Structure formats: structure tokens, C-alpha cells
Amino acid sequence: MARTPLPVGLSYRGKTALVTGANTGLGYAVAALLLRHDISCLILGVRTIEKGESTKARLLQEPATKAQGETPDILFYTMDMLSGESVVEFSEQILTQVPKLDIVILNGGRKAGMMTWNYAKSSFTENESTYQVNHLSTAMLAVYLLPLLKKSSAPGQPTHLTIIGSALQLFSPFIKKPIPDDRSVVEYMNDPETFSTLNRYSDTKLLIGTFTRELATRINPAQVIVHDVDPGILDTDLGRNVPGPLKPVAKVFGWMVAKPPHVGAAVVLHAVERGNESHGKFVDIEKVKSATFKNEEMGRRMTEKNWKETIEIVDKFNPESMKRALE
Ligand SMILES: NC(=O)c1ccc[n+]([C@@H]2O[C@H](COP(=O)([O-])OP(=O)(O)OC[C@H]3O[C@@H](n4cnc5c(N)ncnc54)[C@H](OP(=O)(O)O)[C@@H]3O)[C@@H](O)[C@H]2O)c1
Secondary structure, X not given: OOOOOOOOOOOOOOOEEEEEOOOOHHHHHHHHHHHHOOOOEEEEEEOOHHHHHHHXXXXXXXHHHHHOOOOXXXXXXXXXXXXXXXXXXXXXXXXXXXXXXXXXXXXXXXXXOOOOOOOOEOOOOOOEHHHHHHHHHHHXXXXXXXXXHHHHOEOOEOEEEEEEOOHHHHHOHHHOOOOOOOOOHHHHHHOHHHOOOOXXXXXXXXXHHHHHHHHHHOOOOOOEEEEEEEOOOEOOOOOOOOOHHHHHHHHHHHHHHOEOHHHHHHHHHHHHHHHHHHOOOEEEOOEEEOOOOOOHHHHHHHHHHHHHHHHHHHHHHOOOHHHHHHO
């Protein structure tokens, strides 16, 4: 794993950043690192008020936060990414209560790692839950928050939309064999017959990755830099969904291969700092890449289909949100 240090003297004083899934793992580490680099206002997306309160208290106790000259504002808002309504409500609160957003890090993800064991539908949307959280709700957040990101940019100072992806997207079976033309992405992803414990996570990370790149083609990087980033293999709550007997294996894997979350957090901020060259790209740890399908034409068709279907859902929950995002 390449380790390019963050710029010397990096300071986010005066800036506002939003991090989802901030109560644990990579999200918490990113929040703590932003505070270490003087962020003035930090907005946390968490699932419950209790998680918000305890995360805020922990962050304020971090030595680097205490060492800051000024006490930062730490606010939290609740959201359950299994629910489209909850994502809309969260976004509306941000748009109406937060005056500006310089950095948005969409990190919240269901069942990190390959630990997506069983098919389960979101009881709110009836979509398969990993597809809902990792792809649909993440896409919704990106689109709903874009107007504020755009409004917050200034000449020579683009804002940042960083989506936490995964290098496992490059191993999604869709790379070799995209969803057939006669099946919709939504229907395919919701079909229990197509669900695979091994592939679901990588498939959803590919879908959000291609969506992110499509979105980026419609956004001026002088206004908002949009990309997805792999933070590396991290020892987070990766194995929390692993069945009991396999938990020790997940632990050993963690010790042997994975890095502590703060290492991944530095990778994420490093990607944020990259700027223009990363717009519309997948930043694989610290290398800027483009995920390519084996059969480019079929991959293009699947990408377009995924884009159109996702936008329909994004707009169904929040009418005309895409139009507002692209204005
Ligand atoms: N760990 C790795 O090796 C690795 C590698 C590449 C990419 N990533 C990506 O990094 C991101 C963070 O992963 P992590 O390893 O830090 O995982 P984690 O420790 O399991 O944290 C996941 C975060 O997402 C939140 N989340 C899950 N389901 C949610 C829902 N329905 N609504 C709202 N929030 C929800 C969790 O909140 P709760 O605590 O309330 O569940 C938690 O804050 C994920 O997108 C993951 O795919 C991780």
C-alpha cells in the first residue's frame, strides 16, 4: 500500500465536512483525522441519537481535537440508509440547516468487506438491503447534497464529493459478464436467485462506482470534484456479520492483512486532496484508475441502464432532485 503523506500544514480551518457512517470504523477515523487537521464544522451521519451523542463525545475527547485552538462544531443527524424516506429527510435537514458544505464523504455502508451473507430485503423499500444501502441510498445522498456542494464552491475552490468505494468492484462478475440487456438492474439485484454472498458486495460497489463516474461527467470539476475511493483493507467491524464459528478466522485475517482505520482515513483525505485529476475516477488506494469492463460495449450498456434506473429511484423519493443537482 503506497503511503503518500498528507500535505504539510494541511488545515481545514473554516471548512465544513459531512461524513456518513461516522460512529465506527473508517467513518470515525476520517472524522477524527479531519478534526486533527482543524476542521471547523463536522457533520456526522449516524443511525441513532445515542450513536451520535457517544460519537461526538469520543471525538471531542480525541487529543488532537483538544489540541485545536478552537473547539470545533460537531453536529449529528440520524439516517437509516435502508429507508429512502430517511435519506430524503436527512438530506433535507442538511440542505436547510447547514449553510455550506466543503467536503462530503459518503462512507456509510452495509456489511463492509465481503461479509454480506444472506439475502434480505429492506423492509422500507423492498429492495435487497445491500443494494439499497451501498448503491441506491448512496446515490440518493450524492444527488440530494450536490446543490449545497455546488453553492459552497468558489472560483478556484471546488468542493468535494468523495464516495467510499472498494477495489473489490474490479472483481465484480459484472466486469466480465454485465447484467443481460433483457433484465433491469433493479429487478436483477432484487432477484434472490442472483444473490451471491461472495459477489453482492463487489457488485454493489461496481454499481455505485459506475454511477459516480457517470455523475462526474455531468458535473464541472471547477465546482465539485466527484470520485470514488478505496481506502485499503482495514481492520474495522469488517466481520461483524460473520457467522459465529468463522469469527476467529475474520479476526486472524484482520491481524494479518488489514491496516488500522486511521491508515484508511489518511488514504481518503489524500484522495480528497488530489483535486481535478481524480474527478470521475476511481482512486484505488492512492492510484487513480478507471474501472473497465472486459466487453466495453456491454459494460457501457449496463452503465447506462444503471444510471437511468438509479435516477428514476432518486427522483421517485425526491421529485426533480436530479434536475436540481445538475442546474
Ligand atoms: N474495512 C475495509 O477493509 C474496507 C475496504 C474497502 C472499502 N470499505 C468501505 O468503507 C466504508 C466503511 O466501512 P467500515 O469498514 O468502516 O465498516 P463498518 O465498521 O462496518 O462501518 C460501517 C458504517 O456504516 C454504517 N451503516 C451501515 N448500515 C447503515 C444503514 N442502514 N444506515 C446508516 N448507516 C449504516 C454503520 O453504522 P452502524 O454502526 O449503525 O451499523 C457504520 O457507521 C464502507 O463503505 C465499506 O464498504 C471498507
